[in-house]
Amino acid sequence: MHWADVVADKLLESGTEHVISSGITPSGPIHLGSMREILTADAIVRAVNDKGGNAKLIYVADNADPLRKVYPFLDEKKFKEYVGRPLAEIPAPDGNGSYDQYFLKPFFKSLENVGVIPEVVDNYQFYKDGKYNDCTKTIIDNREKARNILEKISGRQLPKNWFPWTFKDENGKLCNGKFLRYEWPNVYFENEEGKEIVNNLEKGEGKLPWRLDWPSKWKILGVTFEAFGKDHATKGGSFDTGKRIVKDILESKVPHHIVYEWINLKGKGAMHSSTGLAISADEMLQMAPPEVIRWLIMQPQPNRHVDFDPGLGLLNSVDRYDRIENEYYDNNLEENSSRAFELSQIKEIPNKKAQTIPYRHLVTLSQSKESADEIEKTLMRTGDISELNKTEKDKLESRVKCIEGWISNHAPESVKFEIQEKPPSINFSKEDLKRIEELKEQMGNINWSPEKIHDSFYELQEKYNTPAKEYFRIMYLTILGKERGPRLGFFLATIEQKFVVERLNSY
RNA sequence: GGGCCUGUAGCUCAGCUAGGUAGAGCGUCCGGCUUUUAACCGGACGGCCAAGGGUUCGAAUCCCUUCAGGCCCGCCA
Numbered sequence: 380m381h382w383a384d385v386v387a388d389k390l391l392e393s394g395t396e397h398v399i400s401s402g403i404t405p406s407g408p409i410h411l412g413s414m415r416e417i418l419t420a421d422a423i424v425r426a427v428n429d430k431g432g433n434a435k436l437i438y439v440a441d442n443a444d445p446l447r448k449v450y451p452f453l454d455e456k457k458f459k460e461y462v463g464r465p466l467a468e469i470p471a472p473d474g475n476g477s478y479d480q481y482f483l484k485p486f487f488k489s490l491e492n493v494g495v496i497p498e499v500v501d502n503y504q505f506y507k508d509g510k511y512n513d514c515t516k517t518i519i520d521n522r523e524k525a526r527n528i529l530e531k532i533s534g535r536q537l538p539k540n541w542f543p544w545t546f547k548d549e550n551g552k553l554c555n556g557k558f559l560r561y562e563w564p565n566v567y568f569e570n571e572e573g574k575e576i577v578n579n580l581e582k583g584e585g586k587l588p589w590r591l592d593w594p595s596k597w598k599i600l601g602v603t604f605e606a607f608g609k610d611h612a613t614k615g616g617s618f619d620t621g622k623r624i625v626k627d628i629l630e631s632k633v634p635h636h637i638v639y640e641w642i643n644l645k646g647k648g649a650m651h652s653s654t655g656l657a658i659s660a661d662e663m664l665q666m667a668p669p670e671v672i673r674w675l676i677m678q679p680q681p682n683r684h685v686d687f688d689p690g691l692g693l694l695n696s697v698d699r700y701d702r703i704e705n706e707y708y709d710n711n712l713e714e715n716s717s718r719a720f721e722l723s724q725i726k727e728i729p730n731k732k733a734q735t736i737p738y739r740h741l742v743t744l745s746q747s748k749e750s751a752d753e754i755e756k757t758l759m760r761t762g763d764i765s766e767l768n769k770t771e772k773d774k775l776e777s778r779v780k781c782i783e784g785w786i787s788n789h790a791p792e793s794v795k796f797e798i799q800e801k802p803p804s805i806n807f808s809k810e811d812l813k814r815i816e817e818l819k820e821q822m823g824n825i826n827w828s829p830e831k832i833h834d835s836f837y838e839l840q841e842k843y844n845t846p847a848k849e850y851f852r853i854m855y856l857t858i859l860g861k862e863r864g865p866r867l868g869f870f871l872a873t874i875e876q877k878f879v880v881e882r883l884n885s886y
Numbered sequence: 887g888g889g890c891c892u893g894u895a896g897c898u899c900a901g902c903u904a905g906g907u908a909g910a911g912c913g914u915c916c917g918g919c920u921u922u923u924a925a926c927c928g929g930a931c932g933g934c935c936a937a938g939g940g941u942u943c944g945a946a947u948c949c950c951u952u953c954a955g956g957c958c959c960g961c962c963a
Binding site for chain 2: 608713716833865
């Protein structure tokens, strides 16, 4: 059984209503690794709903968290003063709006593109609106118990006058002040300068520290399931302490969970926004079809790491996905693969197989044609497809866009080419010139189909006792200005016969 | 030091939740398609399921131990 269904079954044992939670701190571009978290959660939501339950997906934007440091992608001068302040209160890097929204907006757009539409929780606003009041109060009332749990389970020592609140200084920065006294809803502390500051706990002046904030969210939102990264899952980590806090102090339920592994960039290691070694969700969508992105997450077990190769490997991933799609409709898949395919669909599962064009072929066409429209016409002319319906058209269009993005940012040189508008000036040898004459005649007189074109080179090989390779080389040189290129039969068939003959005639 | 995960064919992995004759794709080799680029079709080769022990009529699957690899582990998230 697919992992999402295994979890769904377990969840449904305790009821039909479920809240699946996911979240991230929007401190930088939100990357593909973070997308795994929410796609994993989304899979569970779909699985529960498919089995007749009623699950909703909640996305918590942890924008009450402070900016930890000036990240490499930030302007040092401008952002130095904001370190320590809640992300929701900092201006965006481009000056428009707030910092958190600057990163969240494109991420939500990306999520929409992969078919995920969560209910968004603005954590900062939650604090402001007093949503945390009850939990905060309960924790404060039981702060010795809380301290006990944290110290015992995490094995760290808390200061003598520990108070379960991250204070907010008068300059707006979150800080570790010295706790003085407390009287709901106010807490008084001494800041570094020795000044007494008051925070109103009901108004979001400061926040709960993460290890208390997380279990509080479970209770406030009624979370029944959460997928989280293995950094939280370590012994004595925030999940371990969170479990006890929510059970013993908040008297609420511990959510079910799974731990997911990181996504590595092939040959480079785990993605981290802080090191800059990351592909943002946005960027990802500009080079890979959304259903393939989903499939990369749905196919493997969540606890296995995924190696993502934005180079040639991406083509393999798309090919594999397309093959799975075909086999799905041929009813030829094992249960897990079949389910992974279903969970990879952006919208509902189409009940008919769509016409698919081999992705590698599209990579060629995208570089020789101006638009998706032209590509479609060409494919119809070469007999690769019959007329496309609306869905197929959209798919073609979006895939062409992905390929264009991929070609310009990630593709290796070996697959790139450009049709030369003017005949490249090349010093052909005498023999080459003779072959060009032979080609002129051949190209002008054959049926312009991929197979015929392909065969014709071998006819020349027979006729003139010259390796077909030589003819290939010449064709690439005259049209692309380089010695290699895409499979010639298919490629030439996609451009005008007239153009090819004229090109040869100019030598 | 503590913890989690992983170890199955040359490579990438499925199978383990529920024990019942070891699977797929890719690669390799052979054959076919009048044959370039990571093309297509058919077939073959290929595994003491990391090692050892236990439970069982029966273990890749459950339990214990060992080894190897990856990652996580102040605060913050």
